[in-house]
Amino acid sequence: MSRIYERVAYIGLGLIASSMIHAGRRAGLQGEITGTARSAETRAIAREDGLCDIVAETAVEAVKDADLVVLCVPVGAMGRVAEEIGPHLKPGCTVTDVGSVKRAVIDAVAPHMPEGVHFIPAHPLAGTEHSGPRSGFAELFQNRYTLIVPDGDVDPAALSRLEQFWVGLGANVEVMDPEHHDLVLMVTSHAPHLIAYTMVGVADDLRRVTDSEVIKYSAAGFRDFTRIAASDPTMWRDVFLNNKDATMEILGRFIEELMSLQRAIRKGDGDLLFDYFTRTRAIRRGIIEAGQDTDAPDFGRGKGAKE
Amino acid sequence: MSRIYERVAYIGLGLIASSMIHAGRRAGLQGEITGTARSAETRAIAREDGLCDIVAETAVEAVKDADLVVLCVPVGAMGRVAEEIGPHLKPGCTVTDVGSVKRAVIDAVAPHMPEGVHFIPAHPLAGTEHSGPRSGFAELFQNRYTLIVPDGDVDPAALSRLEQFWVGLGANVEVMDPEHHDLVLMVTSHAPHLIAYTMVGVADDLRRVTDSEVIKYSAAGFRDFTRIAASDPTMWRDVFLNNKDATMEILGRFIEELMSLQRAIRKGDGDLLFDYFTRTRAIRRGIIEAGQDTDAPDFGRGKGAKE
Numbered sequence: 279m280s281r282i283y284e285r286v287a288y289i290g291l292g293l294i295a296s297s298m299i300h301a302g303r304r305a306g307l308q309g310e311i312t313g314t315a316r317s318a319e320t321r322a323i324a325r326e327d328g329l330c331d332i333v334a335e336t337a338v339e340a341v342k343d344a345d346l347v348v349l350c351v352p353v354g355a356m357g358r359v360a361e362e363i364g365p366h367l368k369p370g371c372t373v374t375d376v377g378s379v380k381r382a383v384i385d386a387v388a389p390h391m392p393e394g395v396h397f398i399p400a401h402p403l404a405g406t407e408h409s410g411p412r413s414g415f416a417e418l419f420q421n422r423y424t425l426i427v428p429d430g431d432v433d434p435a436a437l438s439r440l441e442q443f444w445v446g447l448g449a450n451v452e453v454m455d456p457e458h459h460d461l462v463l464m465v466t467s468h469a470p471h472l473i474a475y476t477m478v479g480v481a482d483d484l485r486r487v488t489d490s491e492v493i494k495y496s497a498a499g500f501r502d503f504t505r506i507a508a509s510d511p512t513m514w515r516d517v518f519l520n521n522k523d524a525t526m527e528i529l530g531r532f533i534e535e536l537m538s539l540q541r542a543i544r545k546g547d548g549d550l551l552f553d554y555f556t557r558t559r560a561i562r563r564g565i566i567e568a569g570q571d572t573d574a575p576d577f578g579r580g581k582g583a584k585e
Numbered sequence: 586m587s588r589i590y591e592r593v594a595y596i597g598l599g600l601i602a603s604s605m606i607h608a609g610r611r612a613g614l615q616g617e618i619t620g621t622a623r624s625a626e627t628r629a630i631a632r633e634d635g636l637c638d639i640v641a642e643t644a645v646e647a648v649k650d651a652d653l654v655v656l657c658v659p660v661g662a663m664g665r666v667a668e669e670i671g672p673h674l675k676p677g678c679t680v681t682d683v684g685s686v687k688r689a690v691i692d693a694v695a696p697h698m699p700e701g702v703h704f705i706p707a708h709p710l711a712g713t714e715h716s717g718p719r720s721g722f723a724e725l726f727q728n729r730y731t732l733i734v735p736d737g738d739v740d741p742a743a744l745s746r747l748e749q750f751w752v753g754l755g756a757n758v759e760v761m762d763p764e765h766h767d768l769v770l771m772v773t774s775h776a777p778h779l780i781a782y783t784m785v786g787v788a789d790d791l792r793r794v795t796d797s798e799v800i801k802y803s804a805a806g807f808r809d810f811t812r813i814a815a816s817d818p819t820m821w822r823d824v825f826l827n828n829k830d831a832t833m834e835i836l837g838r839f840i841e842e843l844m845s846l847q848r849a850i851r852k853g854d855g856d857l858l859f860d861y862f863t864r865t866r867a868i869r870r871g872i873i874e875a876g877q878d879t880d881a882p883d884f885g886r887g888k889g890a891k892e
Contacts, residue, residue: 403802461794465787466788466803466807467802469784469787470810475861475865476839476842476843476846477776477777478868479842479864479865480838482867482868487768487772490871493868495770495773495774500773500774500777503777504865504868504869507866508865508866508869509862511858511859511862511866512859514862515859515862516855518850518858519855522850526847529843529847531787532784532787532843533844535786535787535790536783536836537840539779539783540836540840543829544829544833548822548826551822552822554782555818555822556818558782558786558811559815561788561789561800561814562812564800
């Protein structure tokens with residue numbers, strides 16, 4: 279794989295950025311790597327580990343002369359960073375991001391992008407429950423999808439270059455529009471997270487079942503709900519606040535569906551339950567056939583098969 | 586470990602029964618093993634594999650002279666089997682079961698137990714998504730809890746013997762009353778299953794997100810919901826129909842809680858979301874500290890750590 283960008287700047291040095299840096303370095307995709315983070319501690323660690331060639335004190339410094347700028351901050355912070363770096367971007371450069379929602383990020387970032395800069399949002403569908411500059415690893419994106427999510431027309435050469443970059447990082451790349459992205463991700467990721475948070479919250483509230491009982495007897499299904507519900511609170515708060523419409527829609531549908539199953543249970547309608555539970559098996563089979571899961575569950579942690 | 590029961594009869598030869606047979610044989614806990622299953626195919630497999638010393642054609646034959654009878658049929662079939670075998674049980678023997686709900690099983694089985702027979706329900710909190718006479722393995726109960734759930738007073742010698750049997754099979758044993766059992770299991774197992782079924786159903790119904798999209802992009806959280814939602818429909822239908830009160834209560838609480846998070850999202854109350862998502866982390870830490878999980882999620886499949 280040959281070099282795709284001469285100089286790449288990472289704003290935010292957490293799990294995704296550090297994984298991109300490792301994967302890109304291994305494949306020789308990027309010339310000089312600059313990076314910065316809001317926290318002095320993160321910058322110090324990045325310097326100590328040699329994570330970037332240059333660790334800048336500010337985002338403005340970091341983006342200087344960069345051919346690709348990757349925004350790796352929480353969704354709620356994207357607008358502020360874009361405003362800050364906008365006037366300092368190199369003409370003709372590409373700005374991308376890795377946020378979990380796209381419409382809100384586009385609305386926050388695009389107004390600050392100067393004429394001649396290519397803003398092409400993206401979203402790698404990969405992650406673990408860990409974070410920080412030392413949590414990254416080069417294999418994170420292997421065999422995972424990265425969605426490129428442009429808002430309307432973009433420069434085809436800039437788009438193709440970003441696609442090649444992600445393919446070089448190991449990802450399967452697809453292009454999708456922002457509204458559809460936000461709906462698909464609501465179903466496959468955001469709603470499951472919210473529901474897991476809720477279930478764990480209910481268990482915690484239920485004083486007649488003690489915490490220690492929940493903990494001791496959690497083997498039978500509850501355990502992995504708690505794994506999801508241990509995800510980063512800041513990130514998830516921002517996701518839900520910035521994808522309100524899709525969240526409202528799916529939650530409405532979910533509650534409706536749950537109430538219809540509740541009614542079937544109350545009325546003792548065993549056939550409805552049996553048919554419903556049988557129907558949901560097909561999706562599972564589809565996922566296994568699509569090669570997106572093995573016998574080893576990993577709850578979206580992106581490390582691929584364990585066996 | 587020395588022999589605890591001379592003759593043990595298993596009614597139903599699925600995952601739990603075959604695992605009990607393998608574990609009990611390895612530990613030398615049982616003398617002669619008889620077994621039966623409703624399906625001729627299962628009986629043929631059991632004969633071919635030498636799973637039991639004697640494979641009987643009927644439950645009545647199987648329980649003859651047995652010191653311990655283990656009911657391993659779906660919860661909805663327990664009453665019928667109990668009625669059938671009641672008159673043929675050996676005086677002084679113990680009858681137990683492995684059903685996931687206890688009040689309904691007790692109400693269905695107890696009336697058919699003759700004077701002098703000790704009926705002591707139990708529930709091993711272990712399982713995999715596989716089933717049938719070839720799905721069992723001796724390690725299934727290792728480091729998992731088995732709850733002994735007597736309804737009122739029982740003969741202390743019979744209780745102690747059954748406890749020793751389960752300890753010999755590898756389980757941690759605790760005694761709990763039926764109502765509390767049904768509530769705890771609703772929280773730790775039944776509700777998570779129902780919610781996973783619902784989420785997968787919603788995804789399937791949502792025609793604007795295609796099945797193939799759900800499948801392709803399922804890495805980010807949804808995947809393991811589909812794993813749960815692939816569980817045995819008959820077993821789960823019976824569980825919900827036979828634990829109605831607890832199901833209704835938890836579903837009501839769950840919907841209430843989900844609606845309050847929905848309201849917070851609609852109103853943009855980020856603090857509430859952040860606090861809620863932070864609070865749920867504590868339970869996760871508790872589970873890891875209690876030694877009931879490792880970094881390898883297995884969604885209650887009971888095989889223990891993978892690494």
